[in-house]
Amino acid sequence: MDAVENAVTPAAPSTVANGTSSAIIVEEFEDLASLVRDDEASVSITVVGASGDLAKKKIFPALFALYYEGCLPKHFSIFGYARSKMTDAELRDMVSKTLTCRIDKRENCSEKMEEFLKRCFYHSGQYDSEEDFKELGKKIKQHEGPRVSNHLFYLSIPPNIFLDVVKCASKSASSVSGWTRVIVEKPFGRDSESSAALTKGLKQYLTEDQIFRIDHYLGKELVENLSVLRFSNLVFEPLWSRQYIRNVQLIFSEDFGTEGRGGYFDSYGIIRDIMQNHLLQILALFAMETPISLEAEDIRNEKVKVLRSMKPLRLEDVVIGQYKSHTKGGITYPGYTEDKTVPKGSLTPTFAAAALFINNARWDGVPFLMKAGKALHTKQAEIRVQFRHVPGNLYKGSFGTDLDRATNELVIRVQPDEGIYLKINNKIPGLGMRLDRSNLNLHYAARYPKEIPDAYERLLLDAIEGERRLFIRSDELDAAWELFTPLLKELEQKRMAPELYPYGSRGPVGAHYLAAKYNVRWGDLG
Ligand SMILES: NC(=O)C1=CN([C@@H]2O[C@H](COP(=O)(O)OP(=O)(O)OC[C@H]3O[C@@H](n4cnc5c(N)ncnc54)[C@H](OP(=O)(O)O)[C@@H]3O)[C@@H](O)[C@H]2O)C=CC1
Numbered sequence: 001m002d003a004v005e006n007a008v009t010p011a012a013p014s015t016v017a018n019g020t021s022s023a024i025i026v027e028e029f030e031d032l033a034s035l036v037r038d039d040e041a042s043v044s045i046t047v048v049g050a051s052g053d054l055a056k057k058k059i060f061p062a063l064f065a066l067y068y069e070g071c072l073p074k075h076f077s078i079f080g081y082a083r084s085k086m087t088d089a090e091l092r093d094m095v096s097k098t099l100t101c102r103i104d105k106r107e108n109c110s111e112k113m114e115e116f117l118k119r120c121f122y123h124s125g126q127y128d129s130e131e132d133f134k135e136l137g138k139k140i141k142q143h144e145g146p147r148v149s150n151h152l153f154y155l156s157i158p159p160n161i162f163l164d165v166v167k168c169a170s171k172s173a174s175s176v177s178g179w180t181r182v183i184v185e186k187p188f189g190r191d192s193e194s195s196a197a198l199t200k201g202l203k204q205y206l207t208e209d210q211i212f213r214i215d216h217y218l219g220k221e222l223v224e225n226l227s228v229l230r231f232s233n234l235v236f237e238p239l240w241s242r243q244y245i246r247n248v249q250l251i252f253s254e255d256f257g258t259e260g261r262g263g264y265f266d267s268y269g270i271i272r273d274i275m276q277n278h279l280l281q282i283l284a285l286f287a288m289e290t291p292i293s294l295e296a297e298d299i300r301n302e303k304v305k306v307l308r309s310m311k312p313l314r315l316e317d318v319v320i321g322q323y324k325s326h327t328k329g330g331i332t333y334p335g336y337t338e339d340k341t342v343p344k345g346s347l348t349p350t351f352a353a354a355a356l357f358i359n360n361a362r363w364d365g366v367p368f369l370m371k372a373g374k375a376l377h378t379k380q381a382e383i384r385v386q387f388r389h390v391p392g393n394l395y396k397g398s399f400g401t402d403l404d405r406a407t408n409e410l411v412i413r414v415q416p417d418e419g420i421y422l423k424i425n426n427k428i429p430g431l432g433m434r435l436d437r438s439n440l441n442l443h444y445a446a447r448y449p450k451e452i453p454d455a456y457e458r459l460l461l462d463a464i465e466g467e468r469r470l471f472i473r474s475d476e477l478d479a480a481w482e483l484f485t486p487l488l489k490e491l492e493q494k495r496m497a498p499e500l501y502p503y504g505s506r507g508p509v510g511a512h513y514l515a516a517k518y519n520v521r522w523g524d525l526g
């Protein structure tokens with residue numbers, strides 16, 4: 001598909017099959033090759049599903065932020081594509097409502113917004129219509145100019161229509177002079193079989209190198225920082241094992257419900273929506289062996305090894321929940337099944353907690369506790385590392401039997417209010433000898449006043465630049481689904497009823513019993 005690589009090394013002069021003089025062929029190649037040498041290649045970014053939630057909430061704002069920061073190629077154009085009818089002006093108006101400027105804006109932001117919006121266009125079409133995509137391809141071409149043109153398609157649509165779009169886009173709107181790449185959103189199928197079928201289907205039209213499976217948590221600042229924290233600080237790497245760590249907790253919570261996204265969410269549930277991808281990716285990055293280098297394949301090789309050394313989740317190590325209506329402060333919050341986009345009587349879990357184990361020398365026996373939920377008491381994502389007690393602790397008299405008070409805990413707050421803090425014991429200043437708990441604290445907002453880029457900015461830029469480190473490789477995906485598919489099938493076959501929890505609460509009580517089964521107390525409950 002990448003015509004450019006072929007064009008740059010023109011065939012040796014000879015008479016080609018159709019009798020055309022090879023001199024002409026070489027001349028055409030040289031023209032094209034000269035284009036390649038022009039580092040002003042253009043890129044067109046097509047957001048498929050442009051009328052949807054993710055496009056409005058994340059993708060267009062991230063593209064604007066990249067433009068505002070001067071990170072997009074000089075020659076770029078953005079196209080929205082969906083079934084909804086919209087004019088260019090209506091798309092620009094819709095997008096303008098989602099854009100914000102950096103708090104450290106260096107120049108008049110509204111001018112930059114106007115410039116950006118002028119480069120946004122819309123084409124309405126069906127997702128399975130080659131003709132509609134051909135028309136889109138013509139529109140893209142109108143804005144490319146006489147240069148190498150690269151095409152990026154972002155599939156911001158429900159997974160069940162990925163293949164239709166990839167087939168039509170690759171056949172009717174691919175670049176003929178540059179690369180064509182497709183960003184595919186999680187959850188990449190529903191289980192091992194459908195994920196493998198999806199990858200097989202995509203590869204009818206694309207090579208692996210053209211597929212960018214996005215998990216935007218990999219673009220989060222504190223997730224990217226994980227390997228820096230561990231591998232560039234001597235104080236951490238020696239402790240990163242079962243010898244010193246008694247458990248690791250990966251926690252995701254939101255203080256809102258599905259809010260009209262039931263059409264997607266009810267078919268997937270919280271385990272597919274959050275745990276099998278975001279939290280598992282964090283676990284893999286956290287637990288992996290030291291990669292040979294920071295190159296994409298070396299890192300992804302180590303992540304796959306960790307995933308493959310894990311046992312599939314067992315039903316007895318999982319708790320599921322679903323939020324129910326709750327009235328607080330005179331406000332009644334709806335239950336999950338009261339969302340009009342959710343089928344009545346749905347058993348889809350909006351909460352899950354699970355204990356996972358890594359069968360290797362570094363982590364044997366250490367529980368990795370995950371929990372993820374919607375409509376809880378707070379919105380946060382964090383990693384908690386609870387260390388073992390100090391053997392023969394001279395100060396154990398100061399802590400009593402409270403293991404959590406006697407031990408250190410490293411907390412990586414992915415969001416909100418990014419930060420890293422380490423709970424330590426220290427002497428209270430004064431003439432006595434009294435101990436206290438304090439935090440060694442890296443608070444990003446205090447340390448770095450500059451606004452942190454959104455994960456989607458990082459990932460969109462990497463896809464344009466062809467940097468694959470933060471994208472999911474197909475074997476990683478296969479290993480992730482292998483861990484969760486047996487459990488997901490068992491939950492659905494047995495029609496397991498989720499434990500109901502009040503909207504805005506700390507989730508099902510069952511999650512505490514699961515943690516206690518492994519002598520763990522969730523660190524996020526104060
Ligand atoms: N929203 C979020 O926060 C996140 C979403 N994702 C993923 O991103 C993708 C898009 O998510 P999101 O934007 O929330 O999805 P939406 O439900 O908003 O759908 C996006 C667009 O796709 C079209 N569409 C929706 N349902 C169907 C259908 N059944 N058949 C055909 N077209 C349909 C609609 O456009 P039209 O009718 O105009 O054609 C809609 O505007 C999904 O794969 C999701 O898993 C990933 C991370 C976060």
Ligand SMILES: O=C1O[C@H](COP(=O)(O)O)[C@@H](O)[C@H](O)[C@H]1O
Nearest residue numbers: 186216254273274278381415455
């Ligand atoms: O992938 C998803 O992520 C969002 C949460 O993303 P965040 O960056 O805001 O933490 C979640 O709301 C959504 O259900 C899920 O599909």
